[in-house]
Amino acid sequence: MAATDNTPIDRNPTDGPVDDEAAPKAPRSGIRARIEHALRPWRRANPGARYLVIAGTVITLVFLVMAVFADSVAPFGESQYCPDEFFDPSVGATGTCIGAPADAQIPARVAPSAEYPFGTTDTRFDVLSRVILGARIAFLVVAFSTAFAMLIGVPLGLFSGYIGGRLDRVLVLIMDTIYAFPSLLLAILIAFALRLRLEQWGIDAPFVPAAISVGTVYIPQYFRVIRNHTLSVKEEPYVEAARSLGAKRRTVVFRYIFFNVVSSIPVLFTLNAADAVLTLAALGFLGYGIKFPTAEWGLDVNLGLADSVGGFWWTAFWPGVAITLLVTGLSLIGEGLNDIVNPLLRVKGFKGKVKGARAAMKAAGDRREQPLDAESTVLAEGDVR
Numbered sequence: 001m002a003a004t005d006n007t008p009i010d011r012n013p014t015d016g017p018v019d020d021e022a023a024p025k026a027p028r029s030g031i032r033a034r035i036e037h038a039l040r041p042w043r044r045a046n047p048g049a050r051y052l053v054i055a056g057t058v059i060t061l062v063f064l065v066m067a068v069f070a071d072s073v074a075p076f077g078e079s080q081y082c083p084d085e086f087f088d089p090s091v092g093a094t095g096t097c098i099g100a101p102a103d104a105q106i107p108a109r110v111a112p113s114a115e116y117p118f119g120t121t122d123t124r125f126d127v128l129s130r131v132i133l134g135a136r137i138a139f140l141v142v143a144f145s146t147a148f149a150m151l152i153g154v155p156l157g158l159f160s161g162y163i164g165g166r167l168d169r170v171l172v173l174i175m176d177t178i179y180a181f182p183s184l185l186l187a188i189l190i191a192f193a194l195r196l197r198l199e200q201w202g203i204d205a206p207f208v209p210a211a212i213s214v215g216t217v218y219i220p221q222y223f224r225v226i227r228n229h230t231l232s233v234k235e236e237p238y239v240e241a242a243r244s245l246g247a248k249r250r251t252v253v254f255r256y257i258f259f260n261v262v263s264s265i266p267v268l269f270t271l272n273a274a275d276a277v278l279t280l281a282a283l284g285f286l287g288y289g290i291k292f293p294t295a296e297w298g299l300d301v302n303l304g305l306a307d308s309v310g311g312f313w314w315t316a317f318w319p320g321v322a323i324t325l326l327v328t329g330l331s332l333i334g335e336g337l338n339d340i341v342n343p344l345l346r347v348k349g350f351k352g353k354v355k356g357a358r359a360a361m362k363a364a365g366d367r368r369e370q371p372l373d374a375e376s377t378v379l380a381e382g383d384v385r
Contacts, residue, residue, distance in 0.1 A: 042340055049339035056270075056332025063326050067135040074129040076106070078295035109312050119314035121300075122307055125293075127315060131322050133295035138326060141211045142276045146269055148215035153222025154265070158253050160223070161230025172227075175220040187213040187279055191288045210289045214279045218272045225268060229261035236260075263341055270334035274327045281323050297323050 042050070066073060106124040110116050118127035160171045178186070190213035198205060233239065234257060242252050283289030284298025292299060297319040304316025 045340040049336045052332045052336030053340070054336075056329045056334075056336060059325055059329030060333065063135045063322075063329070064139065066132050067139045070133045070136045074126075074132040076126045076129040078130055078133045079125065079293040109307065109315075111312075112314055118318045119312075121303070121315045122312075123293075123303075127300075127318050130295040130300055131297070131318050134297045134300065134319065134322065135326070137207060137290055137294065137296050138277055138280060140207055141214060141280045142273045144207070144211035145215035145276050146218065146272055148212060149218035149222055149272065150265070150269070153219040154226050154262070156219075157223040157226030158230055158258060158261070161227040162234050162249070162253055162257065168227075171223070175223045178216070179220040179224075183217040184279065184282055187217055187283060188286065188288050189213075190216055191283055195288075206290055206294055210280055210283055213283070214276050217279065218276075221268060221272065222265070225264055226261055229264070230257055233257050233260050267334055267338045267341060270330050270337060274330035274334065277323060277327050277330070 106116075106120055106126060108120060108122050108124050110120045112119045116126055116128065118131060120126055121130075156171055160168045191209045194209035194212055198209065239252060239256050242256050247256075280289060280296070281298030281301070284296045284300075285302045287302070290296035290299055292303070300319040301316045301323075304312075304319070307313075307315040308317075
């Protein structure tokens with residue numbers, strides 16, 4: 001038997017050292033890949049769009065902090081006309097001042113000063129406190145109304161666009177009928193009817209009629225956007241593959257269509273939120289929104305008109321400034337997100353800053369680039385049930 005030759009094999013020195021631990025790089029985790037994929041439009045957006053989002057976010061966060069910590073930040077209550085030691089919030093619906101001498105009460109119609117930065121009203125209310133507390137009502141109505149519109153408009157748009165047929169025609173007719181009404185007039189009618197009904201039932205929910213009336217106006221917008229996207233997405237090959245493999249209608253709609261049509265919802269949400277603030281202020285100004293003495297900016301502008309004629313400008317000025325700033329902040333976020341999410345607008349934002357349309361598409365990110373991994377385009381065996 002021949003002896004085993006244990007002589008090491010000669011290697012060429014130019015081959016370099018052997019790396020026993022060399023191995024192909026592990027693929028990125030699914031969560032990390034999804035996060036990088038979600039942040040890709042932000043990194044590739046033009047600076048102008050990012051500045052819009054940052055500026056709008058800063059403005060909105062200031063008002064959000066005011067709304068969350070309103071009771072701690074506001075010097076007085078919304079219906080408080082005396083110092084804390086005389087104010088009893090447990091008496092009545094809004095509290096009252098007990099035993100407060102005349103000289104201890106908040107003076108009426110005081111111009112802005114160090115003690116009252118925004119001045120006072122003719123009813124001895126502190127304008128700064130009502131502006132801060134009004135932010136809480138504004139965000140409550142915005143959150144409730146937009147959530148109400150999305151919860152109704154998005155599912156209806158999904159199933160209307162996917163199923164089609166008679167259901168689609170009926171829903172489109174209903175939404176077009178709602179959309180044909182002037183938005184403010186429709187909100188007034190709904191708020192008036194709901195307020196009467198809630199009073200008959202003995203339900204004390206001051207912001208619910210305003211929130212539902214504002215939210216109803218935006219249902220057709222969510223319905224139209226989702227339906228139009230669904231009509232195009234349902235013809236994609238991966239949707240056809242899911243149907244051919246026996247996936248149920250609910251699975252196809254919510255797993256393979258929903259996440260591909262909701263990309264425009266954040267943009268629409270911020271723009272509707274800005275419009276909701278204006279609609280709420282209009283309802284309050286006309287007397288169909290939040291009732292006095294609850295702090296609401298539109299209502300305070302209405303109450304301050306008489307003071308403005310007499311030269312007491314600050315009672316209506318500061319609530320109007322608050323409305324303008326919050327609407328501006330939300331609008332900036334919406335416009336910036338629209339430029340970031342929409343790939344065509346991202347390309348336009350880079351024109352003039354790089355040479356040629358091809359370079360602009362490369363800088364903004366071409367939608368035709370390959371997915372992060374092959375698993376994102378393959379139906380998992382457990383998905384079909």
